[in-house]
Amino acid sequence: MTTRNRRRTAGTAVKIVVTGPFAAGKTTLIRTISEITVLSTEKGITDETKSRKNDTTVAMDFGRITIDRDLVLYLFGTPGQDRFDFMWEILGEGMLGYVLLVDASREDSLQEAVGILQAFRKMAHVPFVVGLNRAEGLDDGDEAKVRAALDLEPHVPVVPCDATDRESVKAVLLALLYAVVDSLDSATAAQA
Amino acid sequence: MKLEGSLDAFSLPDIFALLSMTKKTGGLHLRREGAHGVVWLTTGALTGGASDVNRQALARRLIGSGQLSDEALQAAIDQASNDDSVGVARSVQQAGALDEGVLHDMVSEHIVDTVFDLLRWPDGEFSFSVDEGNPDDVGVSRQVDEVVTEARRRLESWGNVAATIPSPQTVLSLAATPPEDPQLSRDEWALLALIDGQRTVGEVVGLCGRGDYNVVSALADLVTRGLLRTGDGEDGVQALVRRHSLLARLECVAPAAPAEVAEPVATSPAEEPEPAEEPVAPVTSISAPRVPSQPVDREEAVTPKRPEPFLPKRQPEHPEPIPAALAATAGGAAAAAAAPSPLIERDPSVNKSLLLRLIAGVRGL
Numbered sequence: 177m178t179t180r181n182r183r184r185t186a187g188t189a190v191k192i193v194v195t196g197p198f199a200a201g202k203t204t205l206i207r208t209i210s211e212i213t214v215l216s217t218e219k220g221i222t223d224e225t226k227s228r229k230n231d232t233t234v235a236m237d238f239g240r241i242t243i244d245r246d247l248v249l250y251l252f253g254t255p256g257q258d259r260f261d262f263m264w265e266i267l268g269e270g271m272l273g274y275v276l277l278v279d280a281s282r283e284d285s286l287q288e289a290v291g292i293l294q295a296f297r298k299m300a301h302v303p304f305v306v307g308l309n310r311a312e313g314l315d316d317g318d319e320a321k322v323r324a325a326l327d328l329e330p331h332v333p334v335v336p337c338d339a340t341d342r343e344s345v346k347a348v349l350l351a352l353l354y355a356v357v358d359s360l361d362s363a364t365a366a367q368a
Numbered sequence: 369m370k371l372e373g374s375l376d377a378f379s380l381p382d383i384f385a386l387l388s389m390t391k392k393t394g395g396l397h398l399r400r401e402g403a404h405g406v407v408w409l410t411t412g413a414l415t416g417g418a419s420d421v422n423r424q425a426l427a428r429r430l431i432g433s434g435q436l437s438d439e440a441l442q443a444a445i446d447q448a449s450n451d452d453s454v455g456v457a458r459s460v461q462q463a464g465a466l467d468e469g470v471l472h473d474m475v476s477e478h479i480v481d482t483v484f485d486l487l488r489w490p491d492g493e494f495s496f497s498v499d500e501g502n503p504d505d506v507g508v509s510r511q512v513d514e515v516v517t518e519a520r521r522r523l524e525s526w527g528n529v530a531a532t533i534p535s536p537q538t539v540l541s542l543a544a545t546p547p548e549d550p551q552l553s554r555d556e557w558a559l560l561a562l563i564d565g566q567r568t569v570g571e572v573v574g575l576c577g578r579g580d581y582n583v584v585s586a587l588a589d590l591v592t593r594g595l596l597r598t599g600d601g602e603d604g605v606q607a608l609v610r611r612h613s614l615l616a617r618l619e620c621v622a623p624a625a626p627a628e629v630a631e632p633v634a635t636s637p638a639e640e641p642e643p644a645e646e647p648v649a650p651v652t653s654i655s656a657p658r659v660p661s662q663p664v665d666r667e668e669a670v671t672p673k674r675p676e677p678f679l680p681k682r683q684p685e686h687p688e689p690i691p692a693a694l695a696a697t698a699g700g701a702a703a704a705a706a707a708p709s710p711l712i713e714r715d716p717s718v719n720k721s722l723l724l725r726l727i728a729g730v731r732g733l
């Protein structure tokens with residue numbers, strides 16, 4: 177297919193992906209911070225996971241934060257059920273980094289997160305943070321347990337959060353943005 | 369799975385961003401009262417569309433180019449009539465009836481025009497049909513961010529254009545006495561040839577096939593340069609005739625038949641011949657006006673007055689110029705196809721300055 181491009185100055189759009197196990201709170205997190213009605217492609221659940229929630233994301237969630245007139249941050253949420261994992265690579269392309277959201281109140285959520293993180297690490301060399309949703313009552317020991325389970329390097333932030341709280345979600349995004357800055361600085365230093 | 373919703377909640381640039389980022393192929397349909405438009409995408413890039421599916425805007429553009437023979441046009445229309453999956457443009461391409469480069473340029477411009485038209489919709493509903501084919505896919509694809517940026521640039525200047533030509537119903541007439549010797553391009557001349565004091569701007573746009581923005585902007589420029597005049601008040605020819613009529617009582621000349629200006633009756637664009645066949649407007653040939661037996665009735669001025677405004681310039685609730693960075697995403701499509709499963713790396717266009725702006729922006733939420 178012939179492409180006839182006419183480049184003109186355009187604004188900038190950047191993308192952050194929110195991934196994580198089924199029912200970790202990804203859609204909620206994006207809805208909490210997005211300035212638009214989040215486009216969620218949800219379907220009713222018919223399998224055994226229905227006991228956890230009624231609907232699940234089957235393709236993606238899509239939210240937006242306008243930073244400035246010429247700068248927009250898009251949030252893409254991945255489907256939680258692994259039979260939709262073909263979407264991950266599509267959604268991940270061009271991303272700044274990603275948030276791995278885990279339901280800290282459920283052991284199985286952490287176990288699912290292990291596989292998802294392995295897949296993302298294999299797929300993408302970009303910074304990420306781990307968000308621990310529903311993390312009330314967690315202590316340092318719990319965080320260490322998460323780090324161990326996910327085999328996280330020390331520089332990877334683990335941020336307790338509440339996906340329904342705007343300030344908490346902001347903290348997660350800021351942690352990721354700072355991680356990207358650090359990554360950029362490291363890359364620059366390595367080149368020098 | 370369906371992708372559909374309201375443009376109130378989800379703007380067109382957002383939808384484009386989503387479809388581009390996810391490299392979707394299919395038809396994005398937009399509907400509002402009495403209107404139905406469509407834009408087709410292939411792996412997230414725009415390949416064609418129509419702001420009104422009931423009209424053959426792209427085919428009109430091909431006709432307006434003056435480079436398509438009657439035979440080729442008829443053959444293409446016949447094929448498109450018999451096969452829903454092939455449009456006039458693709459049929460023309462398959463027949464080799466038009467230079468490939470010219471065809472691509474026209475389709476490329478048509479895509480921008482379509483998006484520009486659809487961006488002016490103040491409301492509506494959208495739905496995306498996955499894998500719906502573009503019947504006029506001639507191999508042109510435009511990146512979403514470029515097209516949206518260009519369409520937005522046009523929207524910004526559209527206010528000035530609409531101030532000069534406030535409505536598609538505006539009727540223009542030639543200025544009998546331009547302020548200076550006119551200098552015109554061929555395209556401008558072709559436009560002037562269509563100005564007859566009766567045809568509306570909308571009809572002229574339809575005849576040219578070059579899209580609202582290009583034609584109306586060019587007409588507004590001609591108005592600004594004093595070569596064309598909008599409908600309000602007496603036009604130059606009428607003034608000339610009126611003044612000559614003042615001499616009537618001094619001249620013993622049998623009154624001529626009422627000045628029936630040799631202007632064609634306004635017809636629908638579909639009935640009009642190609643612009644090239646139009647008689648050239650007599651810019652400087654008003655030398656012997658017929659004197660009417662009675663003064664011209666000013667109330668029956670040729671130009672109707674009704675500045676019904678164009679659709680208002682759309683003011684998206686979110687002023688962001690979309691997806692530049694998506695270029696990296698969508699632009700990677702071809703590369704992705706060539707090199708399967710590349711590892712996703714940090715976008716090299718992301719720099720510290722951008723990140724600090726993002727951080728400040730998120731902090732300020």
